[in-house]
Amino acid sequence: MSKPKKVNKIDCAVYVRNAWKSYKKPNYVFTGLHMTMMKGSIYALLGASGCGKTTLLSCIVGIRYLDSGDIWVLGGKPGSRGSGVPGNRVGYMPQELALYGDFSIKETMLYFGWICGLKTKEIKSRIAFLVKFLELPPAERLVKNLSGGQQRRVSLGAAMLHTPDLLILDEPTVGVDPILRANIWNYLVTESKERNCSIIITTHYIEEAKQAQTIGIMRSGHLLAEESPPQLLQTYKCSNLEEVFLKLSRAQQSQQDAEEEQQRRPSRKEFKEEEEEHTGDSTLQEQHGCCYKFCHDLRNLTSCGRLRALMTKNTLRLVRNIAGLLFMFALPVIQVVLFCICIGGNPRDLTIAVMNKEVNYTNLTYLDCPSRAKCYLVNGTPTYEMENLSCLYLTYLEDGDTFMQEFYPDVDSCHEAVRNGSAWGCLYFNPNFTNALVERMKKFIALREEVLDLSEIQVWLDMSNQQIDLTIERKLGLEFTNFAVDILKDCFVNPHIIMPPVVFHKPIYGLEEPSFTDFSASGTLLTIVFFLAVSLTASSMITERTEGLLDRTRVSGVNLGEILFSHVVIQFFVMLGQTILALVFMIVVFDVDCVGRLELIVVLTLLQGLCGMCFGFVISSVCTQERNAVQLSLGSFYPVLLLSGIIWPTEAMPYWLR
Numbered sequence: 001m002s003k004p005k006k007v008n009k010i011d012c013a014v015y016v017r018n019a020w021k022s023y024k025k026p027n028y029v030f031t032g033l034h035m036t037m038m039k040g041s042i043y044a045l046l047g048a049s050g051c052g053k054t055t056l057l058s059c060i061v062g063i064r065y066l067d068s069g070d071i072w073v074l075g076g077k078p079g080s081r082g083s084g085v086p087g088n089r090v091g092y093m094p095q096e097l098a099l100y101g102d103f104s105i106k107e108t109m110l111y112f113g114w115i116c117g118l119k120t121k122e123i124k125s126r127i128a129f130l131v132k133f134l135e136l137p138p139a140e141r142l143v144k145n146l147s148g149g150q151q152r153r154v155s156l157g158a159a160m161l162h163t164p165d166l167l168i169l170d171e172p173t174v175g176v177d178p179i180l181r182a183n184i185w186n187y188l189v190t191e192s193k194e195r196n197c198s199i200i201i202t203t204h205y206i207e208e209a210k211q212a213q214t215i216g217i218m219r220s221g222h223l224l225a226e227e228s229p230p231q232l233l234q235t236y237k238c239s240n241l242e243e244v245f246l247k248l249s250r251a252q253q254s255q256q257d258a259e260e261e262q263q264r265r266p267s268r269k270e271f272k273e274e275e276e277e278h279t280g281d282s283t284l285q286e287q288h289g290c291c292y293k294f295c296h297d298l299r300n301l302t303s304c305g306r307l308r309a310l311m312t313k314n315t316l317r318l319v320r321n322i323a324g325l326l327f328m329f330a331l332p333v334i335q336v337v338l339f340c341i342c343i344g345g346n347p348r349d350l351t352i353a354v355m356n357k358e359v360n361y362t363n364l365t366y367l368d369c370p371s372r373a374k375c376y377l378v379n380g381t382p383t384y385e386m387e388n389l390s391c392l393y394l395t396y397l398e399d400g401d402t403f404m405q406e407f408y409p410d411v412d413s414c415h416e417a418v419r420n421g422s423a424w425g426c427l428y429f430n431p432n433f434t435n436a437l438v439e440r441m442k443k444f445i446a447l448r449e450e451v452l453d454l455s456e457i458q459v460w461l462d463m464s465n466q467q468i469d470l471t472i473e474r475k476l477g478l479e480f481t482n483f484a485v486d487i488l489k490d491c492f493v494n495p496h497i498i499m500p501p502v503v504f505h506k507p508i509y510g511l512e513e514p515s516f517t518d519f520s521a522s523g524t525l526l527t528i529v530f531f532l533a534v535s536l537t538a539s540s541m542i543t544e545r546t547e548g549l550l551d552r553t554r555v556s557g558v559n560l561g562e563i564l565f566s567h568v569v570i571q572f573f574v575m576l577g578q579t580i581l582a583l584v585f586m587i588v589v590f591d592v593d594c595v596g597r598l599e600l601i602v603v604l605t606l607l608q609g610l611c612g613m614c615f616g617f618v619i620s621s622v623c624t625q626e627r628n629a630v631q632l633s634l635g636s637f638y639p640v641l642l643l644s645g646i647i648w649p650t651e652a653m654p655y656w657l658r
């Protein structure tokens with residue numbers, strides 16, 4: 001393992017001492033790593049796959065934090081005020097593509113250029129140079145339509161665009177032909193010489209690293225050597241760098257095996273103590289880092305270029321995905337239309353089985369059933385002529401399209417019709433129904449139990465659907481009231497006598513005859529807007545992160561506040577469009593009653609959409625993958641719906657749940 005050189009950290013481009021880093025303890029990626037890179041030099045970082053090169057670079061650019069140890073970049077700590085790292089002093093080409101596929105080459109460069117504070121004119125002249133130098137297709141071509149090698153060159157161009165002080169390139173020459181690779185190295189050498197630019201480059205082509213001033217060979221969390229190429233060849237007496245790499249790796253492997261053997265014998269107490277020490281440090285360092293970053297973010301609130309870049313990026317991402325955009329606006333409309341068509345209407349054409357013993361049936365068709373209900377005064381005394389009142393009542397039930405009556409010859413077949421699903425209910429009229437009912441109406445007081453029974457219509461219902469049951473019960477009761485009121489009026493009796501003595505006046509809020517549509521329209525609207533905002537926010541944040549775009553943008557100096565703000569602003573307009581469309585369809589097309597102020601409805605709906613966005617941000621921060629986010633947002637849909645009182649009033653819930 002190489003000993004740390006004694007240098008002044010302020011003079012170094014990168015200075016790392018005793019760095020420890022783990023993703024999941026106790027597996028450490030680095031265990032006490034030292035690295036020294038002088039300003040204006042090219043540093044080639046070599047190492048086997050998975051040895052931690054990318055992790056080290058991400059700590060250098062300030063998008064990850066060490067568990068413990070010291071790291072200085074361009075004379076400051078990454079993330080500290082004025083260090084420019086992350087920021088425009090650094091250019092970073094990550095290993096993954098980290099570009100927007102729907103952007104053209106030009107738009108990609110404009111995005112990164114604006115973030116780094118360049119003027120549009122400057123960016124355009126750099127684009128012209130980079131397209132020529134990196135042998136890129138015309139700048140109007142979309143990144144997603146380029147070959148893999150061309151895409152990586154665009155990524156390289158985006159890192160070099162603003163001529164930073166420190167250029168960090170993670171495997172920039174993968175998929176690049178030898179001539180262009182040589183050109184890129186020539187360019188890097190010139191940049192380091194003429195502009196004093198410091199360049200860190202990781203590569204698996206070991207021989208190309210001989211053009212670097214320093215080579216760091218990394219393995220198992222350490223730098224095994226950190227020398228210039230000639231010194232390495234001389235020290236290890238090898239003819240090429242490939243041999244040096246092999247020799248060092250083998251030596252380190254044997255040393256590691258021996259150490260492991262030794263460690264297996266005595267206790268691991270010592271290592272554990274050291275490990276615990278680093279764990280403690282890590283928490284402090286992480287907290288310090290976060291606090292510092294937050295304060296730094298507050299001070300450096302934003303810049304016009306960065307906001308312009310982020311807003312343009314978010315807008316372009318939306319409009320380039322035409323299918324997605326149409327879906328975003330069509331979905332609330334489809335949901336509202338389906339809601340208004342399917343929910344809240346009265347059930348119709350409900351088959352009711354009728355067994356009427358008061359009249360004769362020759363077969364199962366309804367015979368002409370003569371009914372009469374007449375009252376007149378003979379010498380001042382009311383006289384009644386009542387016949388087949390059951391038939392009269394049935395004509396009331398024919399009113400509207402709620403019922404379809406089917407007649408059955410006996411009670412058993414009437415019951416069977418309900419049992420086998422042919423009818424929703426069975427109505428039975430006693431043979432002496434009319435007389436009993438008249439007697440019931442005449443003698444409110446001292447009515448015999450038997451008369452009471454005979455005057456009642458017997459009903460058996462299929463209670464498997466509450467909404468249909470309620471409709472049937474309401475209709476039977478309502479039509480009986482109408483029927484009785486008409487008879488009583490004819491017979492010079494005040495119909496109020498049969499009404500419950502409770503009077504309902506015009507309601508203070510709401511409608512006199514509320515419908516379920518009116519009740520649930522507001523909840524449905526809010527649910528639609530809320531969950532669209534959740535899914536849109538969560539998916540766009542997670543896509544950015546998994547594609548590496550979020551980290552790349554942060555390395556360019558954009559803080560999380562700006563990223564969130566730009567998302568909120570663009571999505572606010574999408575939400576506004578969705579809200580307006582949903583309201584137009586609800587209120588104008590489907591005539592859902594709106595008794596309050598429309599502008600308040602719009603404001604409340606938008607606020608609910610903002611809540612959805614916040615929930616989307618929460619989901620995107622706890623889920624690493626899009627599929628987890630989809631599961632979480634789908635999983636939260638039903639609980640939110642149930643707990644919000646949209647389906648059933650919260651007043652009906654247990655106190656602790658309210």
Ligand SMILES: Nc1ncnc2c1ncn2[C@@H]1O[C@H](COP(=O)(O)OP(=O)(O)OP(=O)(O)O)[C@@H](O)[C@H]1O
Binds near residue numbers: 049050052095
């Ligand atoms: N986000 C992460 N969470 C957990 N482990 C990770 C994460 N990123 C990297 N690692 C692990 O850390 C180790 C170092 O990974 P890193 O990507 O830094 O290696 P590398 O040297 O850049 O590899 P390559 O040359 O293949 O790109 C690997 O064992 C890897 O599995």
